[in-house]
Structures are given as C-alpha cells and as structure tokens.
Amino acid sequence: MPTVLPALADVFADVFAAGPSHALLASMIPDLTPILPGLIFYGLAGLAIVSAVAAATAPKIVHAAFGLMAAFFGVAGMYALLGSDFLALTQVVVYVGGILVLLVFGVLLTGRTKAALGLERPTHVMPAAFAGGALLFGLLGAILSSDFGDGGRTMADLPEPPSTTAALGRAFLDPNQYLLPFELVSVFLLAALIGAAFLVRRRRDGQ
Amino acid sequence: MKSFLDGLIDGSSLLQAVPRGLVYTVGILLACKAVLLLVSLFAGEIVWMERRISGRMQARIGPNRVGPQGLLQFLADGVKLMAKEDVIPTSADRLVFLIAPYIVFAGVFAAFAAVPLGAGLVPANLTFGLFYVLAITSVEVVGVIMAGWSSNSKWSILGTMREVAQVISYEMPLAISALTVAVLAGTLNLTEIVDQQQGWVWQWWVLRSPATFVGFFLFFTAALAALKRAPFDLPEAESELVAGFHTEYTGFRFAIFFLAEYAGMFLFSVLTVVLFFGGWHPGVPVSLTTGIGRALGFLVLFAKSAFFLSVMIWIRWSLPRYRVDKVMYLCYKVLLPWSVAAMVVAALQVLLTGGR
Numbered sequence: 001m002p003t004v005l006p007a008l009a010d011v012f013a014d015v016f017a018a019g020p021s022h023a024l025l026a027s028m029i030p031d032l033t034p035i036l037p038g039l040i041f042y043g044l045a046g047l048a049i050v051s052a053v054a055a056a057t058a059p060k061i062v063h064a065a066f067g068l069m070a071a072f073f074g075v076a077g078m079y080a081l082l083g084s085d086f087l088a089l090t091q092v093v094v095y096v097g098g099i100l101v102l103l104v105f106g107v108l109l110t111g112r113t114k115a116a117l118g119l120e121r122p123t124h125v126m127p128a129a130f131a132g133g134a135l136l137f138g139l140l141g142a143i144l145s146s147d148f149g150d151g152g153r154t155m156a157d158l159p160e161p162p163s164t165t166a167a168l169g170r171a172f173l174d175p176n177q178y179l180l181p182f183e184l185v186s187v188f189l190l191a192a193l194i195g196a197a198f199l200v201r202r203r204r205d206g207q
Numbered sequence: 208m209k210s211f212l213d214g215l216i217d218g219s220s221l222l223q224a225v226p227r228g229l230v231y232t233v234g235i236l237l238a239c240k241a242v243l244l245l246v247s248l249f250a251g252e253i254v255w256m257e258r259r260i261s262g263r264m265q266a267r268i269g270p271n272r273v274g275p276q277g278l279l280q281f282l283a284d285g286v287k288l289m290a291k292e293d294v295i296p297t298s299a300d301r302l303v304f305l306i307a308p309y310i311v312f313a314g315v316f317a318a319f320a321a322v323p324l325g326a327g328l329v330p331a332n333l334t335f336g337l338f339y340v341l342a343i344t345s346v347e348v349v350g351v352i353m354a355g356w357s358s359n360s361k362w363s364i365l366g367t368m369r370e371v372a373q374v375i376s377y378e379m380p381l382a383i384s385a386l387t388v389a390v391l392a393g394t395l396n397l398t399e400i401v402d403q404q405q406g407w408v409w410q411w412w413v414l415r416s417p418a419t420f421v422g423f424f425l426f427f428t429a430a431l432a433a434l435k436r437a438p439f440d441l442p443e444a445e446s447e448l449v450a451g452f453h454t455e456y457t458g459f460r461f462a463i464f465f466l467a468e469y470a471g472m473f474l475f476s477v478l479t480v481v482l483f484f485g486g487w488h489p490g491v492p493v494s495l496t497t498g499i500g501r502a503l504g505f506l507v508l509f510a511k512s513a514f515f516l517s518v519m520i521w522i523r524w525s526l527p528r529y530r531v532d533k534v535m536y537l538c539y540k541v542l543l544p545w546s547v548a549a550m551v552v553a554a555l556q557v558l559l560t561g562g563r
Contacts (some may be wrong), residue, residue, distance in 0.1 A: 036228040062356055066303065069349055085335060089342040097345025097378070104352050105371050108364065163334035165395060 048074030251281030310350030366451025
C-alpha cells in the first residue's frame, strides 16, 4: 500500500505536468464552448414548448397553470440569454409572481367545480384553432421575412451585453422617448384598478 | 464570477488546457454548491438559535445535548426527518405534491446567487441584484400554492389562501421601501450599495436620510410578513390550521420546507444589513476588501445579520398573532402609504441634493 500512493502521485504528476500532456488532456475533452449558448437555448426552448403544450392539453386547470409557469420560466431564460436582463426579471415578477399566482388564486377561490376537475368539454374548439393558427402563420410570416442582419454570427461570438436596466429606465422617463406612452399606460392601469375596486366594493345601502 | 474564473484560467496552465466553457460550467456549479452548503448550514444553526432563545424566554433550557451547547441539534433533526416515512395522501395530486417543496426551496436559494456575503463573495454580481432578489423570491409563492392545492386538505387550502393574500400584498411595501435605498444610491447593484456605506457608522444608509430611516422599519416589518413570521404567521397558525400549507408533508419533504423558511430568514436579514446597515463594513473606516480582511468582513456581515435574526426571534416569542383583517389593514393602509411617502422623499432628496 505505501508504494501505491507515490506511484499514483507520479501518474498524476505526469498527467498534470506542464507540457505535451496538457495537449493530450485537451484532446481528450471535447470543446463544447462554442455550442454552449446553443445548448442552453435549445434547453430553454424545449422547456418552453413542452410546458406550453402541457398547459394547453392538461385536463385539470391548475395543472395547466403550473405548465404555464414552466413556460414563463423558459421564456424568461431566453430573454436573459439574449441579454435582456430587465425583461427576463420582469417576466418572472409580473407573470410568475403576479398573473399566474392570481390565476391560481382565482381557481382556488372558485373551488372544485366541474371546470376545475376537467369534467367539462371544451367549447368553441374550431374558432379557437382558427384564431391560433392565423396568429401562428402571421407571426411565422413576419419572422421569416425579417432581416435580422446578424451576418451569420453565432451567439458565442457576441460580447457580453451591457445591462439594459439603466437604459430602459432613462428611456421611460425621457420626454423625447417614451415618457408619454409610459404615463398613459400608468393612468390606464390606475383606471382599471379603481374600476375593479369600484365593482367589488361593499354596498352599504342594500342595493 | 466570469472575471474571477478568467483570472483562474489565466493563472493555471492546467485550466488553459481544458475548454473554457467547461471551466465556466463547473465553476458556476461549484459556486452554487458552496452557497447551498453555506446557507443550509446557517439555516440549521438559525433553527438551533430560535429554539435556544425561545427556551430562555420561556424559562426553559432548550436543546443543549447534541454537540457543544446543542449546536449540532439540526444534524440530529435532519437525520430523524430523513428516517421518517414519506407519506403521500391518497387523495393528493401526486406529481404536484412531490414537486412543490423543491419550488419553494429554489425560490429562496436562487436569491442567494446575487446576495453578496462579503467583498467579492457573490456568485453573480448582477447590476440589477436588488431587483433580481425581489423578483425571484416571488417564485416561492407558486410552490406554496402547489403544496397547498395538491395536499387536498382543508387546512392546507386555508393556509395557502392566507399565504398568497399576505405575501403578494406585502411584496409591494417590501419592494418600495427597499427602493428608497436604491433611489438614493443610484444603483441596484448590491455590492455597490454596500461600498457606498464604507466609513463611519453615519455612512450607513439607515442614518443617511429620513427616507431610508423610515424605509428600514417598513422593510423589516414587510420582511417579517413576507417570511410568515409571527406576528404575521397566519398561513401556518398552528393553533388554528395545524401547520397551514405543509400540514400533509412529512419526513424529508417537510424538512425542505423548514430549511427554506429559515434560509428565507437568513436571506432577509442579510438583505437588511446589506441595504441599510453597511454590509461588511464595520462602521469604522477600515478597509475589509482584500485578503484576511475579506474573511473579517464576512464575519462582520454575519454578526450583523445574527443580530437581526435575534430580533426576528425575539418578536416571534413576544407578540401575539395578528387578526387576518388587521394584517391586510396594516399592509394597505399603513405600510404601503408610508413606503410610497418614503420613496417620494428619497426622490425629492435626489432631485434637490444630487443624491449624495
């Protein structure tokens, strides 16, 4: 046993010593660095598509909501991969933390009705399929006819993108850029909020 | 993280032979693992801390047998929980029931990716770190809903409804009061926010502006509610709902909920220290950014967050539980207006003084 350890140490010293053995090591490990962003992209795209299909076909509405959550995460991951850090986080905080939670909250409040248990047959399948198909082909046409002008570069060639958060903040509050639309949307949302509060208010005079 | 790994690669001929992508991937996985171990360890010790302090407050001794002063109690508890039967109720939604604890766990632990525990001791030094932490912790609620809904138990559902209503409400004052610091600091990067607090104690954000002074109390109160700590522990309310949303969980899955809860306490106390109380700067003008000072800075940060953990525990064992309508009243009619006012004051201060 005592002789084995030095022998092993020699072997490791040979393998890790500076010189040609490094080239040997390098040749043993396939270099996946250039396709790493692609691998991550397809992983995220797969997550988004599989969970979106699961959300569309799940028999229980709560399962559909949880599938939707995974799809949101896949899309958020793609935003992050494309360098839109702020958009990715907004996707998580608005869709996962806000809309999805309220959606499931609504399902919980309505209880285990037929719809929640999936006993009701879906209605209006044909119009829904037609609208969905029209949207899909419209978007496909737009995507395929667009010139993205990336000159055949892959993602690995791109430099690490700068953070977009500060730039977005300035653009929103710059009167020459998006201040007016931003304020209009804010007022619109406020109006919707007040309207919702008005609709669910407690009526004191027994109306 | 990338620059740190680049430095490692440049310093070692062995790493230069290995593909760069592999070094990045392995490096990031190792960093995640280190954070996971560290935070799990702390969460375990916080459980011990809570049990000892509550024991003292009730004139008991608390766990003191396993290890020195009972410090290793959490290991014994962990072994016990892992040895227990993993019960899945027959009427439960099996898949969702099985996944839920991991979503809760991921929601808390993912936040630690951007939280600096010392100078340069941060897995991902994001320029929008504060926003990231506040965004990713909202994922936890989804896991709680999954747990409560899939358990198919009345207690779980009631606890879930309370939890969702409470947590999504208290997210607003929590985020807005944290933003008072971000507005005055002019950045969302947590490391930069800490570095602006170097020097004497009055350089800490909590003492630099009336907005952040009020903001700290609002943030800490909202954090207690977001963590479902007493006096806001309605979602668990053991005297009414058994254990709230995790009533039906046993064994290891229960341990994961437990771990996530205490890791959340650690997260929010570290965040309080980082935002308002100088992070790893001890309050006297010494530099703790390199070498052995970095380790000392980590200890300073840890001591400060231990103080806030003690305050959380102290509050829990002193105050009775709020009534459910009072919880909502406190959020929407007290904390939210005050935090918006603090935010406006902070914005005015930036406008009038240029932010410094």
